[in-house]
Amino acid sequence: MTPPGRTSVLLLRLAAPLQSWGDRSMFNRRETRPEPTKSGVVGLLAAAAGRSRHADVDDLAGLGLGIRVDQPGSLLRDYHTVSDYRGRPLLSAAVSANGVQKPTSPAKRTHVTQRFYLQDAVFLAAVEGPGELITALEHAVRHPAFPLSLGRRSCVPAQPLVLGQRTGALEDVLRAEPWQVTKAVRNRWGRRNSNAAHVDLPATLDDPAGDEIRDDVPLSFAPTNRTFTTRRIRHTYLAAPTGLTPDPDHPPATGGHDPFALLGW
């Protein structure tokens, strides 16, 4: 519990076989960003809190967001066909006078779409805001009003989703949290990296002075009026604890100089 008036940080572990964080793709090709979007995280929190699509989300969109990429995953393209499950022609967007959708004419039976997912990815999302709001959101995510999903409804989050609250600056909190990968992945990495105590993980942080712009801050989720605005972000690498114990007899083979470290290799 945080004292009133203080800021607090909520940590979410966004992991599942599949996730999908679209930002501006429409129609038949639904793409995903390589990391969670602010609108995706805000949407998840709003769904947990039981807000309708028409509800105001300004307070949530105003929260600071930091994303740490613990496991980048890879891109999956899902070939997805849409047809009426009763074998009828698909319905068009036009409606008849009494509000019933008309069938497509000429009859169209299958609609092909491409949907992209991130497979096998793990992200650590830190949400920073006023203590009371963060506490309310933590409770909401543990007792969500709607089933939560990672960007698309079929992407059910794997547990644990909530890692709890931390105090401190967003970046420090993200740096301090242990690396969220399976033991097998960690040990494999350790064998290649002399069981180093820290791993450099790419991170994206909200920063008013940042040098990059993302257009994914939701102003409204209302179905006929979905609008977004921009935010400034900054990329960095954070040295996160691996939980491994370095072996002093086998120092890292780089001799302390690793020119590719900046690239996150």
Place this chain on the structure above:
Amino acid sequence: MTQRLYIDVHVVQTVPPANLNRDDQGNPKEAVFGGVRRSRVSSQAWKRATRQHFDTQVPEPDRATRTKRIAQELTARIVRSTGLERDDSTRLAEALLAQLGLSQGKKASDTAYLLFYGNAQLDAVAALVAERATDLVALDEKALAEEVKELPVVESFSTGHPVGVALFGRMVADIPKLNVDAAVQVAHAISTHETQLEFDYFTAVDDQNERDETGAGMIGTIGFNSATLYRYATVGFAQLVENLGGDTDAALDALDGFVDGFVLSAPTGYQNSFAHRTRPSLVAVVVRTDQPVNLVSAFEEPVATKAGIQAESARRLAEAYTGEARTWGDAPLYGAASHIFTTDEPRTKDTAEALARAFGESVPFADLRTTLRTHITSALGEEA
């Protein structure tokens, strides 16, 4: 209904070599999870199968009781918004509903389905008379019917939906008032172990023409794999009740039909070549009052391909389930399972014991469905 009530359905099911959900290359869909390749069946494929099964199994609810229920719901709303006596409100509600002609059953197309209305629609109809309720009640039957005819009741009720839509949702991008939020969430099914994509090379020979043409008439390959799948779905009961206009009984029926359909259906891709229809080796239902819990993390470390992937997968699921409850200290409201593993068999003894610790003794699937219903009903009763 404000209470959070989620029904999780976990299924472990083994399919033989098959290709039940293919991509545009004709190969079974896959995903990488835990660093290894897995077989995948997309949520949309299994939902379609579930929905078709659901439609054949679930009888249309009886029109007369349904109309009575809508009338009750509407009456309650009119009482709330106008403060009229119940009898007067009932009169108003019935006058309003008379316009829908619900009792006659309209033309036999889509409207042969009995339509349900969400709370928003019932609110809209109650709001039509909120202003002038006192004046309307003062009128006699005939004058009341005349007055109510002027109101756009049919328009407010035009976007009803059958029970299937209450479960699976409806999305019409251009006409948001037709949208219904799905009560069901289905995850992509993935194998609990590593799979390889294999190819069946086939040649087709023209039986009529063996003399002149000794070669094959056509050659090709069919991609396939075999997998023990972890399938997960959850039903948000509050959303389902809302989609059914507050009708808890209809929601219980729909839930029961969904559980039956989700467990026993399967996508039909290439079924004549592979005859892949199996039934699950484990079905677990869990009723929770906090949040849905997907147990896929139990399989992030792939199950090793030694004896009994199926039993090992079920054992891991049971242990993940008990581990979850231990870690978070939140016992679900109710959990039960139907499965095939017995303690008499040495290879499945551990699995059966782990499952018994997690879900109690295995019960037949029909009993699982009945007790699920009983538990939800009593949970709702305590709330009321």
